[in-house]
Amino acid sequence: MAQHDIKFALNHMVCPRWTPQQLIEIAAEMGLGAVELRNDLGENSILDLATARAAGQRARELGIEVLSINALYPFNIWNAEGAAKAQGLAQMVDAAGGCGLVLCPLVDADHTASDEEKRAGLEQALTELDVILGRYDLQGFVEPLGFPISSLRTKAEAVSAVEALGLERRFGLVHDTFHHQGAGETAFFAERTGLVHISGMEDPELVFEDMLDPHRLLVGERDRLDNVGQxxxxxxxxxxxxxxFEPFAEEVHxxxxxxAALRASMDFVNKRLA
Incomplete structure (x- = not known):
């Protein structure tokens, strides 16, 4: 793929101090086509229909696509509370004119479910979410988290469950370069991927399985995650x-x-891919 075919977007995590409208306006100023909104940024979160509608209106005015609200967590532990949260988030994605909802699994060292129980919970959640997301014709973006204590670490596990249920049209993957490396996964599922998240990690002393969100930077020369290769x-x-772009490091925020930092990272990636 040629350099100019890379389609960059801004996850609101690039600068949580921006309002949703500012995120959208800056994406437009940068010549980008899309943003991801979030529900975990305090006062700048999307937490109600009015805020979602206002963000969606600004996005339409500027020709910016709303890719997702990030995220339903923990999506794979299904109960009445999770179902209500999923319904509310789906309504907000719809109000914002968004494409889908990012789905993140439980990360908990005290979660003692067996592999069989985890698989059953995952399939139940996907089945229930198919109905909820289907009401609004939304996609579910399943994002395996590569932390050792994650209940769903690999894309291969997610693909297996989605295919077993025949729900390929409803659910795609988030390929997160940080979590791909953290899980030690080697398989790529481009045909199943609906969204890609990139961030860098530079600490030379850190082993991949010990990486945490605060280590996530913009992608640059010292990146150890092989973002460009991925x-x-x-x-x-x-x-x-x-x-x-989805950096979590406070030094980025x-x-x-x-x-300027985002433009520099975009230039670095484009030049390395060219």
Whole structure:
């Protein structure tokens, strides 16, 4: 895929101090086509229909696509509370004119379910979410989290469950470069991937299985996650969707000029892929 075919997007985690409207406006100023909204950023979260509608209106005015609200957590532990939360989030994605809902699994060292129980819980959640998301014609973006204590670490596990249920049209994967490396996964599922998240990790002393969200930077020269290699493989295998920046590090969030830093990271990735 040629350099100019990379479609970058902004996850609101690039700068949580921006309002949803500012995120959308900055994406437009940068010449980007899409954003991901979030429900975990305090006062700048999407937590009600009015806020979702206002963000969606601004996105439509500027021609920006709302890819998702991030996220339903823990999506794979299904109960009445989770069902109500899923319904509320689906309504907010719809109100924002969004494409889908990011689905993140439980991360808990005290979760003692067997592999069989985890699989059953995953299939139950996918089955129930198919109905909820279907009411609004939304996609479910399943994001395996590569932490050792995650209840769903690999994309292969997620694909297996989705295919067993015949729900390929409803659910796609989030390929997160950080979690792909953290899980030690080697399989790529470009044909099943609906969204890509990128972030970098530079600490030379850190082993991949010990990586945590605060280590997640923008992608640059010292990146140890092979973001460029992962993207090259996904694009070679036919991925044509958005590549969304998702840094969690406080040092990124505190940048005086996050737009300049984002442009520099985009330039770095594009040059390495060219």
């Amino acid at each position: 993207l090259r493989r996904l694009l070679k295998d036919g991925y044509e969707g958005y590549v969304s 505190a940048l005086e000029d996050p737009v």
